[in-house]
Amino acid sequence: MRWLLRAGTAEYSGTRVRTDRTRANPSSPPLGKGEETHSLLSLQITYKLLPTTPQPTFLLPYNPLPMSTISVQHLSKTFEYYKKPEGLKGSITSLFHRVKLTKEAVKDISFEVEQGEFLGFIGPNGAGKTTTLKMLSGILTPTQGTLSVLGFNPTQRKDDFKKKISLLMGQKSALWMTLPAMETLRLLQRIYEISEGIFQKRLKEFSRLLDVQDLLQVQVRKLSLGQRMKCELMAALLHGPKVLFLDEPTIGLDIVSQKKIREFLQEYNRKEKVTILLTSHSMADIENLCGRIVVINEGQIVLDDTLKAVLRTFGSRKVVTVSFSEEVSRKDVSRLGQILRREPFEAEISMPADKLKERIALLVSAFPVRDFSIQDVALEEIIVGLFQKG
Numbered sequence: 106m107r108w109l110l111r112a113g114t115a116e117y118s119g120t121r122v123r124t125d126r127t128r129a130n131p132s133s134p135p136l137g138k139g140e141e142t143h144s145l146l147s148l149q150i151t152y153k154l155l156p157t158t159p160q161p162t163f164l165l166p167y168n169p170l171p172m173s174t175i176s177v178q179h180l181s182k183t184f185e186y187y188k189k190p191e192g193l194k195g196s197i198t199s200l201f202h203r204v205k206l207t208k209e210a211v212k213d214i215s216f217e218v219e220q221g222e223f224l225g226f227i228g229p230n231g232a233g234k235t236t237t238l239k240m241l242s243g244i245l246t247p248t249q250g251t252l253s254v255l256g257f258n259p260t261q262r263k264d265d266f267k268k269k270i271s272l273l274m275g276q277k278s279a280l281w282m283t284l285p286a287m288e289t290l291r292l293l294q295r296i297y298e299i300s301e302g303i304f305q306k307r308l309k310e311f312s313r314l315l316d317v318q319d320l321l322q323v324q325v326r327k328l329s330l331g332q333r334m335k336c337e338l339m340a341a342l343l344h345g346p347k348v349l350f351l352d353e354p355t356i357g358l359d360i361v362s363q364k365k366i367r368e369f370l371q372e373y374n375r376k377e378k379v380t381i382l383l384t385s386h387s388m389a390d391i392e393n394l395c396g397r398i399v400v401i402n403e404g405q406i407v408l409d410d411t412l413k414a415v416l417r418t419f420g421s422r423k424v425v426t427v428s429f430s431e432e433v434s435r436k437d438v439s440r441l442g443q444i445l446r447r448e449p450f451e452a453e454i455s456m457p458a459d460k461l462k463e464r465i466a467l468l469v470s471a472f473p474v475r476d477f478s479i480q481d482v483a484l485e486e487i488i489v490g491l492f493q494k495g
Contacts (some may be wrong), residue, residue, distance in 0.1 A: 225395030331362030
């Protein structure tokens, strides 16, 4: 049995024979020019060098699997703290014996966020919203679970990661209160190594959209809350982050300031395709900005769906507001549905959506109706219902 092996620029051929360690195989063909023969035990090998020729190189296309911008898998966070009795005696006792307590703020949650998505992360106070945002931004280390933001592990706090994210907290300030906002913006320019051209371009665009051109040279402590929050937003976006975490950015703001910030965020998300995670107690923020919501309660996710699907699924009732030309008794109004609010000449009634047509017909034919309007159940009522069920 003859065999042939080609490797690199050499060619090896051989014949398996029945010989001892020193005898060559007499049945082998004569050697050619440049060939040598070696006999190893019962294996005779003949080899010769071949002319060096370039070998074709094949590069297979690299098509990585699509990866979510944010990926959270089985994330949990437990805090440990100590109980201290009041008074001097309690302080002395605590030096020798302390009662340790634990609080599981986040309990085994999982979700993903795609590039450019605007996600509403909502829940009651103490639900775990801010804790989750702090873990995603690298401020807190999870007790267990895995995190990925833009392919980075936030807990490692790498410089490349920190340059691509931003966290804005409505109750915390990133600006120097005794200095004008412009001084902080200049400092951030140096920290994030932003070129002068890009700095001026973003400064001009943001100040125009937020209407703060005349406020950048004023001490931050002399600005109103709404004005300061606009400058905080500029500072958070100055380095052009790919992911933006917003923790109640409109808390305490007046209606005009809230509307201005919502319009800015909506435009910025549409234009720059930035992934935004928003926590807010304002349902106006959620309804106007978010395409998808995650509801968290007591550290656990109770709902994760698009806003439209939530309204369609849970909005199985309609709210009808009626004005009467004559006073109508409560007993008569209750025939139409659940009474939410009633005054002598006006009522607000919740009706099943599938029976709305017949209930409206009864309303118009049997009651002295002057005017009426039909509305969907408010998102706030749906969320409150989910909190209570959770």
